[in-house]
Amino acid sequence: MSGQNESPYYFVPHPSRHPISAATGLLVMLGSLAAWINDHTWAPLGVLIGLLWLLFTLWHWFGDAIAESEGGMYGKNVDRSYRWSMSWFIFSEVMFFGAFFGALFYAREIALHQLGSLDYKLIWPDFTAVWPNNGPAELVGTYKSMQPWPVPTINTALLLSSGATLTVSHHALRDNHRKKAIAWLAATIVLGMSFLFLQGFEYFHAYNELNLTLASGIYGSTFFLLTGFHGFHVFLGGTMLSVVLVRLIRGHFTPEHHFAFEGAAWYWHFVDVVWLGLYVVVYWL
Structure with missing residues (x-):
């Protein structure tokens, strides 16, 4: 602006x-x-x-x-309107991911233990309430669960680093160091695209070597829904930052007025936080 x-x-x-x-x-x-x-x-x-x-x-x-x-x-009123709009949009995204985290919590902490209780022993006497699980009827094939090392941990380092480089870029823009802002923002985008590349490799490994697919019971469906939608949001955030980068190169924004940059940065940091929750809940617990 x-x-x-x-x-x-x-x-x-x-x-x-x-x-x-x-x-x-x-x-x-x-x-x-x-x-x-x-x-x-x-x-x-x-x-x-x-x-x-x-x-x-x-x-x-x-x-x-x-x-x-x-x-x-x-003017200032429009800037304020954009800020509120972006805030509510990110809040809606929090609710979106909250639904998937809630589904995972329900499956692991409520439904799984109910199926393993004495009430269901006559129906499925051999069922054990451990996670991951392919269900009491064992209708899905055997698969291996995803481990936190090495790809998910590397991806965590990439996203955390991208948050740091984005912050450096933002401070550079506020200090009117445009070339520095451009360089660090470009580094942020490269880190984000590297994350997506490694996630694609992780999915290929899951399907072809672990036999872990969307059809692999509640574990497979929640794993791919959570990580897949997060990857899609990384792509959207990278697209936003790419547009901001082009605008920076063209001379848009000033140290005082650059909400397009700030809004994209808010979104990117939100994506970082969601990934930290995913990394702990999906890969470690």
Whole structure:
């Protein structure tokens, strides 16, 4: 927001086509996805068309917002609105991951012990309430659980390091050292992409050597849902930071006005914190 003014008034944009356009793309994408689940042959193409249309819309929508910001149309009230919006968005993400952590807690601490109690011994006399578990009926194949070393521990070091490099970049921008800010932000993105590469390697190892898949009972489903959605959020955060990096290179932002940087940084630190919880609960406990 290098051109941000000090107007006390709230900027009201002109009527925009972007909301209805984005809603149309989502409708096509999700409707096609539902058809895909029901084995309609045209559905994959529909999902692709809806996704591309949505991305096309978001590209222009965010482009308009950036142009408005750099044009000096955003004052303190708009900045405050963006901060609250990002805060509530991150809160919704906390609730999103809280649901998956809650599912894991319920499976491990409640359902597992109930199935291993005396009430169920007549039905499954050989069942033992230990984690990981493939269920009392043993309907899934044998698999090995994921261990914390070496890939998850290396990934933890990568994400923690990325949080540090991002903080250095932010302080450099606040001190008006643009080149330093660019270099450290680029390092942050490289660390994040390295995390995703190693996670892909971990999944390949799980499927091909441990026989651990999404179908591996409650352990497999919770493992891949938690780590997979976290990986998706790392990708989203890396995309945000990449856009911020391009804007930094183009000369956007000032030491006083750079909420796009700050908002992306908040999100990235949130992703770091979620991973620490995952690392302890999923890989160690």
